[in-house]
Amino acid sequence: MDKRAQILLKTLVEHYISDGQPIGSRTLLQHSGLDVSPATIRNVMSDLEQLGFIASPHTSAGRVPTQKGYRLFVDSLLTVKPIDARAISQLKSGLSSPDPQALINNAADMLSQLTQFAGVILTPKRSRNLLKHLEFLLLSEKKILVILVTDDGQVQNRILMTEKAFSASELTAASNYVNTHCSGLTLDEVQLKLRQELQQMQADINHLMSAALDAASQPEQTNKEAVVISGERNLLEVDELSANVGSLRKLFEIFERRTALMQLLDQSQRADGVQIFIGGESGYLPLDECSMVTAPYDVDGQVVGTLGVIGPTRMAYERIIPIVDVTAKLLSNALSNQ
Known part of the structure; x- marks a missing residue:
């Protein structure tokens, strides 16, 4: 894509984010700052449409960005605006509690208030707890109870459904291996150690232990406090979301169950810095009109x-990204100073 096409796509996305209306070639020419003819604008828009970066909604003469267009805009064309001093002051005042859970709740509230969308937070895992004992118990042919005890006395019970049927002696051998080689390590260290020894262990047994530790390291699906959500009702005020009642209902079901959100946020936790999921590309959000910015x-x-x-794909990314980034940094500082 040449520089002229980039300028026109950037102008179109920014203008559409601003007013939500399809952009015609005349309007695009007025706002792009390019000294070209209307025919040239139309030709470039036609090329962008053929490439899948913009589309014509219904019979409108204007164009709107597609998910692919938003992705290129966010990755290559976006100019992030610094967060204003008032917002930073608001964040700092909201993140001054001595209670870690209050800090997390306040951070979700601040994200919602500053963006007018839904703020979500995956609460800290207890990854620093050390493994004391692990045991597999056979419940039925392909159903296994995992009992995991950590050094602080916590006991986690999880049920695994396996494709292969395991014998009681195989489960005992797996339990003995973990307890002998991994006792005293954090759960993260146990996972790393086992996965590094994949080639040295019987494949089926190793798969069983890896699945057990994956399950143990995930928050309980019934524990709604594992994900804190604030301001989800703000999404009802977004026209392109509220118009799609069926899909919006699916999104609120995800808010209620939180399982998919935990998976998406956990995936983001392994990334470096701000992550942006546009439309359905994450595989977890049900709306093509919905995006998520995480850190x-x-x-x-x-x-x-x-x-x-979480907000509409037509969000002001240049403003949302620094809010998410700064909130993550301030929350990190506040929790580290506890």
Whole structure:
């Protein structure tokens, strides 16, 4: 894509984000600052449409950005605006509680208030707890109970459904291996150690232990506090979201169950810096008209969770991205100073 096409796409996306109306060639020419003819604008728009970056909604003569157009805009054309001092002051005042859970709740509220969308936070995992004991118990042919005890006395019970039927002796051997070689390590260290030894262990047994530790490291699906959500009702005020009642209902079901959100936020936790998921490309959000901006946060340099904002694809990314980024940094500082 040449420089002229980039300028026109950037102008079109910014203008559409601003007023939500399809952009015609005349309007695009007025706002692009390019000294070209209307015919040239139409030709470039036709090329962009053929490439899949813009589309014509219904019979409108104007164009709107597609998911692919938003992705190129965010990755290559976006000019991020610095967060204003008033917003930073608001964040700092909201993140001054001595209670870690209050800090997380306040951070979700601040994200919602500053963006007018939904703020979401994956709460810290207890990844620093050390493994004390692990045991597999056979419940039925392909159903196994995993009992995991950590050094602080916590006991987690999870049920695994396996494709292969395991014998009681195989489960005992798996339990003995973990307890002998991994006791005293954090759960993250146990996962890493086992996965590094994949080639040295019987494949089926290793798969079983990896699945057990994956399950143990995930928050309980019934524990709604594993994901804190604030301001989801703000999405009802977004025209392109509220018009799609069926899909909006699916989104609120995700808010209610939180399972898919935990998976998406957990995926973001392993990334470096701000992540942007546009439309359905994440595989977890049900709306093509919905995007999510996330960033990991840490305690004393160790990443422990993720926070983010869910809103329409037609969001002001240049403003939302620094809000999410700064909130993650301030929350990290506040939690590290506890």
